[in-house]
Amino acid sequence: MTHLRSRRRRLAAPVGLALALSTATLGLLPGAAAAAPQGGEVSAQVAVDAPKLAYVVNTKVDADTIASVRKAIAAAGGTVVIAYERIGVIVVHSANPDFGKEIRKARGVQSAGATRTSPLEAAGTTEVGAPQYVDAPAASTKATAADAEPMEADQWDLRAIGADKAAKINPGSSKVTVGVIDTGVDDTHPDLAPNFSASQSASCVGGKPDTSPGAWRPEKPEHYHGTHVAGEIAAARNNIGVAGVAPGVKVAGIKVADPVSELFYPESVVCAFVFAADKGIEVTNNSYYVDPWLYNCLNDPDQKAIVDAVNRAQLYAQRKGTLNLASAGNSNHDLASDAIVDDSSPDDSTPVERTIDPSECFDLPTQLPGVVTVSASGDKNLKSYYSTYGKGVVDIAAPGGDKYQIPDTPSKNGRILSTMPGNQYGWAQGTSMASPHAAGVAALLKSTHPKADAAELQRLLKVQADNPGCPTEPYDPDGDGKVDAVCEGGDNLNGFYGFGIVDALDAVRE
DSSP states (O other): OOOSSTTOOSSOEESOOOOOOOHHHHOOSTTSSOOOOOOSOOOOOOOTTOOOEEEEEEEOSSHHHHHHHHHHHHHTTEEEEEEETTTTEEEEEEOOTTHHHHHTTSTTEEEEEESOSSOTTOOOOOOOOOOEEEOOOOTTOOOSSTTOOTTGGGOHHHHHTTHHHHHHHOOOOTTOEEEEEESOOOTTSTTTGGGBOGGGOEEOTTSSOBOSTTTTSOSSTTOOHHHHHHHHHHOOOSSSSOOOSSTTSEEEEEEOSOTTTOOOOHHHHHHHHHHHHHTTOSEEEEOSOOSSOSSEETTSHHHHHHHHHHHHHHHHHHHTTOEEEEEOOSSOOBTTSSOEEEOSOOTTSOOOOEEEOTTTEEOTTTTSTTOEEEEEEOTTSSBOTTOOBOTTTOOEEEEOOOTTSOOSSSSOOOSEEEEETTTEEEEEESHHHHHHHHHHHHHHHHHHSTTOOHHHHHHHHHHTOBOOOSOSSOBOTTOSSSOOBOOOBOSSSBTTTBTOBOOHHHHHOO
């Protein structure tokens, strides 16, 4: 998967490779909008060979309304894939090109729209980059330092946040699970198998959970992203390979990436948040943005429906006690600015350049209310050159790697080393790597404070962070003489680091 490319995806850049969005601002939560008046007769006259699209239909949360909307969906030529009745979100397939317009007129529908711009049958393509792999050490390989894993000398990121020291005090509780909502997790990897929770794992591709054995695994070796993320969180300290930030907690895999395009469609993400909540997962990591739009604008009915559906699902998870963390993005955008140029959307068909207003267009899920937005830092505790930022948007920062910030390690590699499918290891960089470091620290906090709910965990996460403050020199990480970003704020809260860089050692201290 390539991520520092023209698409500027949130996912990591492999080697070789919020705005405070209130529920009032959204005005999209269950029960928040008045039911639309019943329109005229809906037409289901659809050509037999018309391509199908996927939709989310968002309704009031009551049985009578949902039953009525189901009938309207059928009348408009739609087929219900699954109905998440507790949040009023229905996933639908339809070949009726006017389905969206027609169903939005139905009584009880609060918002509805297509979740993609290409047909369901379209294969789609995603450029795939080659991460830098390293040889997997044999299980019997001894670490060069006491209490260290064989490859830990190259894990500058663990030392940067005190995770190596924290593990000696509290490696995390096996009663705490972090759900990796991603491309899938290879639970057969020897560094992940000891901590993997199969009972809390599934594939949510297409919007409906599949809990059959192995459904959560990546489709192909190049779909490495979720496995890399999982290792950063909870790779076991078992004298094999690497260590995670919280090597004693459980990790679950919830696959949402389309097996061909690797895109993260809204209906799959809705499924993942609901599944995580219902399975009692305490923390989720979200190192992606919801495709096909980098920013979803409320003045577009399709994009508004996407915001509504995903927000309902993640708020449901919060109410059930789940803390959701998400990566800020790899576009070096200032999310607190007045305007942003998006030239990568829609990424499932032909992108069209547009200038968006960050107060009306939102990066999902990172800018949704209650989601912890994580920016990336490098070995020198400086914002990573690619990391998106923004005062009042970024909550915390964590190591994500930076090729310009070179650590004093055996490899001299500034990226993040972690697990890869097929008993392999590799380097990657991105805010995708930052968010799981923060998720690991959140899991340590939950282990230390088991009665803390999602809101309290978020508060503790901010309290324990260490803020380096805005750089005193102009921010020019590549040394080309141009200022690449401007940090606004003070030593306690700013646009580069939010409340600061996470501190695993502080997290386990009572």
